[in-house]
Amino acid sequence: MNNSTSQDKHGEQYFWDKIAQERIYAAFDRSEYADVFEKALGKNLSGKTIADIGCASGISAVMLASQGAKVIGVDISPELIQQAKKLWTEFSGQTDFITGDAEHLNIRDNSVNACFFGGVLHHFPDREKVYEESLRMLISGGKFVALEPNRLDFLERIEWGVADLRGKLSPNEYPIDPNEMRRELKRTGFHSIRFWTIRHDIPFLAQFPVFKYFFSRQKGFWLKKPILSFINAFRSPEQRGTFFVIEATKYLGINNLNISARLSWRNFIIPFPVKISPLHI
Numbered sequence: 001m002n003n004s005t006s007q008d009k010h011g012e013q014y015f016w017d018k019i020a021q022e023r024i025y026a027a028f029d030r031s032e033y034a035d036v037f038e039k040a041l042g043k044n045l046s047g048k049t050i051a052d053i054g055c056a057s058g059i060s061a062v063m064l065a066s067q068g069a070k071v072i073g074v075d076i077s078p079e080l081i082q083q084a085k086k087l088w089t090e091f092s093g094q095t096d097f098i099t100g101d102a103e104h105l106n107i108r109d110n111s112v113n114a115c116f117f118g119g120v121l122h123h124f125p126d127r128e129k130v131y132e133e134s135l136r137m138l139i140s141g142g143k144f145v146a147l148e149p150n151r152l153d154f155l156e157r158i159e160w161g162v163a164d165l166r167g168k169l170s171p172n173e174y175p176i177d178p179n180e181m182r183r184e185l186k187r188t189g190f191h192s193i194r195f196w197t198i199r200h201d202i203p204f205l206a207q208f209p210v211f212k213y214f215f216s217r218q219k220g221f222w223l224k225k226p227i228l229s230f231i232n233a234f235r236s237p238e239q240r241g242t243f244f245v246i247e248a249t250k251y252l253g254i255n256n257l258n259i260s261a262r263l264s265w266r267n268f269i270i271p272f273p274v275k276i277s278p279l280h281i
Helices: 009-022 030-041 059-066 078-087 128-137 154-165 178-188 203-207 221-232 259-263
Strands: 049-053 070-075 095-099 112-118 138-149 190-198 243-250
Touching (some): 009 078, 030 059, 030 190, 049 128, 059 070, 070 078, 078 095, 112 128, 128 178
Parallel strands (some): 049 070, 070 095
Antiparallel strands (some): 190 243
16 A cells, blocks of 8 residues: 555556456446435436546446436546447447546546546545546536545455455555545535445455355345444444445536636735625635
């Protein structure tokens, strides 16, 4: 795990190109994607344009497309992008898979209704540039939606420690505190920020070869459920769940403002008394 302030781009690309050669990859199950999309974006996405950043093999992108959206699928791995193009030719009219870096995207300003990140942001030691890119691309009132590993769940932290020892992590990965991420999004200029937890599990059991056949994420709840019920009695809601979903909205009416200028508006001196509504910031 890397706690530096910048992402190792070469390491990330190498890691995910290798994954593409091994299997079709999606960070979450289809049912998990479906639940998040319905809760955060709604069922009917006709007429909407969505940027799926870190789309991997394209499963989440085509699920959004099947609900009527036009989807721009972006990934740092050229191999994963080629895989997605080959897998989902029947959705070629609604999907555009491109290689790209979440900190520097070739997507027009104010052009997408939502930015979706499925297990992506925890690969960035410093996420500010990713937030700013999202804000730039989103239309006024557009949605930011992300699923990320929850640092507040100690069971998840144990899994990451074991996975790190086994060499199963990319160079930049580390789970995120959702409260910290909420503060970061607010500083960037998003509002109406909320999060909730998912995947109530004891994930590190599946890291051990002997146990993985009995305690994968879909198995072993005859034992996991009573253990989690006991543990959760002593934990706050945000600590219960190995992953979290967070959503935020771009303020209405800021499409034409320069992001850096908007973020530094307090540096300007207003020569006369005036009441500024936060909706116009």
